[in-house]
Amino acid sequence: MIHVCRKEHFNAAHKLYNPRWSKEENEAVFGPCANENWHGHNFELIVTVKGNPDPNTGFVMDMKQLGALIKQHVIQKLDHKNLNLDVDFLEGKLPSCETLVVEIWKILEKELANITTAKLHRIQLWETHNNFVEYFGEQ
Ligand code: NI
Numbered sequence: 001m002i003h004v005c006r007k008e009h010f011n012a013a014h015k016l017y018n019p020r021w022s023k024e025e026n027e028a029v030f031g032p033c034a035n036e037n038w039h040g041h042n043f044e045l046i047v048t049v050k051g052n053p054d055p056n057t058g059f060v061m062d063m064k065q066l067g068a069l070i071k072q073h074v075i076q077k078l079d080h081k082n083l084n085l086d087v088d089f090l091e092g093k094l095p096s097c098e099t100l101v102v103e104i105w106k107i108l109e110k111e112l113a114n115i116t117t118a119k120l121h122r123i124q125l126w127e128t129h130n131n132f133v134e135y136f137g138e139q
Pocket residue numbers: 014016032033039040041
């Protein structure tokens with residue numbers, strides 16, 4: 001079993017704000033991410049799939065195909081968007097990295113099944129140089 005990883009990039013704006021809390025509570029919990037006039041991040045998305053290499057190609061899966069799939073179904077919906085307002089699969093959800101990795105997993109797991117026998121293994125999402133989140137699906 002080999003793991004292959006594809007990195008993609010997007011820029012997006014968001015605000016982390018719980019409407020059930022006061023402004024002060026939101027600022028205490030979310031810090032600068034609670035800024036009411038939004039702010040942006042340069043996100044790095046790393047998608048890992050696993051499988052056995054095809055004897056005809058030596059590939060677990062074609063990385064170009066994986067990149068195209070991620071771009072078509074995820075990056076196009078997120079890049080240069082406001083995550084609180086513009087993205088159908090985040091509607092009504094707090095757009096934290098944790099929320100994003102779960103929603104991105106659901107999309108890619110389904111789309112991958114149509115084109116490859118390789119399985120989704122991990123979604124990793126970097127929000128800053130210091131902070132990233134990873135998700136391995138429900139264990
Ligand atoms: Ni933020």
